[in-house]
Amino acid sequence: MVTFLCDQARISFVRVKYLFLTWLTVLVGSWVLYVQYSAYTELCRGHECKNAICDQYRKGIIDGSACSSLCDKDTLYMSRCLSTLPNNQVYTGSWGDHDGIIRCRLGEVVHYELGEEPEPRREAPVFDKPTRGTSVEKFREMVFNHLKSKLGEQANLASLVSQILSVADGNKDGRVSLPEARSTWALLQMDEVLLGLLLQDRGHTPRLLGYCGDLYMTERVPYGPLYGLSLPWPLVSWVPNGVQRTMDQWFTPSWPRKAKISMGLLELVEDIFHGTYGSFLICDLAAEHFGYTDRHELRLTNARAVVPEDEFRRAMRVLKCETDADCVYGVDCQTSCDVSEKRCREEPVRPNLAKACGTLKDYLLRGAPSGLREELERQLYACMALRGNAGQMNMEHSLILNNLKALLWRQISHTKDS
Template sequence: GFFDIMRLHGLAETHTDEARVSFVRVKYLFLTWLTVLVGSWVLYVQYSAYTELCRGHECRNAICDNYRKGIIDGSACSSLCDKDTLYMSRCLSTLPNNQVYTGSWGDHDGILGEEPEPRRESPRVRQAHQRHIVEKFREMVFNHLKSKLGEQANLAGLVGQILSVADGNKDGRVSLPEARSTWALLQMDEVLLGLLLQDRGHTPRLLGYCGDLYMTERVPYGPLYGLSLPWPLAGWVPSGVQRTVDQWFTPSWPRKAKISMGLLELVEDVFHGTYGSFLICDFAAAHFGYTDRHELRLTNARAVVPEAAFRRAMRARTCEADGDCVYGVDCHTSCDVAEKRCRGEPLRPNLAKACGTLKDYLLRGAPSGLREELERQLYACMALRGNAGQMNMEHSLILNNLKALLWRQISHTKDS
């Protein structure tokens, strides 16, 4: 009797253990299946997003097809399509109609950009006879620049520079396919503005082009400071913490001073620009980088807008309050409440916004004997108001004092 009872109890425990093992097995199978399902879905979403954003192979095929048909030509076409010496590498695109890749071309590392949206070609380029191409193209480029930059005394000189760029094979003349490619490039404001600022070394150098695909030199260090967090983390990190952490990931102070000098010189050049005044409407650190020699480069020329175009755009905008009169991120005007129209005059000049970007960057690690004076000048600079196009004495004085203060600190260092 007793042994029978124990045997039955043992059988019951065995069944219970088997049931427990069976339950655990089912649970793990379910969790494994769920993990595979979720993982597959994430991979599918990522792949779908990638294929939507990154279509470099399609773009290259379309460009090379047009090149082989004789429709377009440019300094990079042969390397891209015939010799296979120009390679697209990592995709950096954030918008499907703005293709961006790292790339290499011989000894050059660079950034490849293209906007593969169909652009309506000017009928005058398409119908021009070969011997009239240069004259027609010169006229078209002149009128295009005038519409973008307003009346400028030296537009003819700029047209000459662009015709030199258009002569991709350097045979002394601009062919119809080269004119088509250059015209497509000029429709992209970031390329046009990049060419305008390239003379002073403020933007990455244009290495070559084919159709509306172009390659610029790669700026090795960017953003100006801080870390680019992946998107899942970026939304969770408080902005104050992000700002503090950003300042840890910067070069030594003399090098920061040299980079900052480059930003102040950029501001000075676009104030008194050879081709008119420009506004920088997004001073985010992500839009600036620097070279191995700690020279500043504006890596996103879309942040820059001709002042004449800015004024036109703002005056055409209706408003209820000043908050409606914002262009980009950092360019503001006021609202004429009676007219319900935005005014055309920018409220803060480029210099005040540049000093706001540089404040934390320059004050962290600044030499103790300099810090108080530097802080005073930066705050005076940030308080500037008024139109950037009408540089008054105060603007010039603050700019020159800041540059002189920084230069005294770095002129004796090897980085200067």
């Protein structure tokens, strides 16, 4: 009898234990789901974005090449949410035969403390420019002055304005209507759109497929980031940098294909160094801002990382400092501090090429052919040592860039990857 009672007590204890564990699992799981759902609904507001844009379109305030498909025909739609900020909506999307990335700006989400009176959500700017009665010539002048303020005095601004007005004619009827002009003006206020248009002619950025208001769709880059592996954000802080770099290398293409992708980055650097519309600086050369196509052609997927050198110099000119650490723009652009004046100098410390070679060093050296590795390593380190304020920098920059491109091209010119 005693043994029987002990067995019954043990069984009851096991049941209670499993019941408790089941309850705890359900509780924790429900909490995780709630947190994830709350984060998702906070970040992913695509329906709000579409409703706001289509409301403006149906009122005749805005128009564009994608408006009818988005709002009337429902042939352009958003799929997976990629947003990391609630007011900057990013989705994968499709439009007929095109797969792409859809981006849209929304008003900021206001966070409240417990007990505070809720305030209305801050709305995005309205589409109020150009105003009714503005002629095409006046709009052309507005665009020209805007570009001049962004890029500085450039000889080719008039041709760039014509290119933008061609994009603004969404229905291709040979004229730019007021709603189309308002959409175009809204897009031009976003630096990433403007710089994307500048760079897509040379194939460096994804092509603009269509727009409606400040919602726009670009072609999708099938492979990215550069290393092919992007850890979920909760894991990034837990995985040591050394382990992460090793894991990154497992997900890269074969070496000849990496060489072709690297050539694309070097050509991007070459094209924005004293290019058609002035010089630009890449102020965040993280591998996740780059991807590549099926043909292993590099694409810059985050044009916000690029800034006109004129704009950079203006920003540095007014920046006060105590040390060099105070003179930083973005992530990778830095000048030195003039301690006597307590002002940042305008000249960038490292040129784009030096930063690009730093990004490519591990990428290219791993798996490099044995007969090439020593020379490649020597050239990459010489490239990384470039300084923006050094004498004869332009000549040295061109020499190192050409040598590095020639070295890579000799290795892949006879392969199918070329």
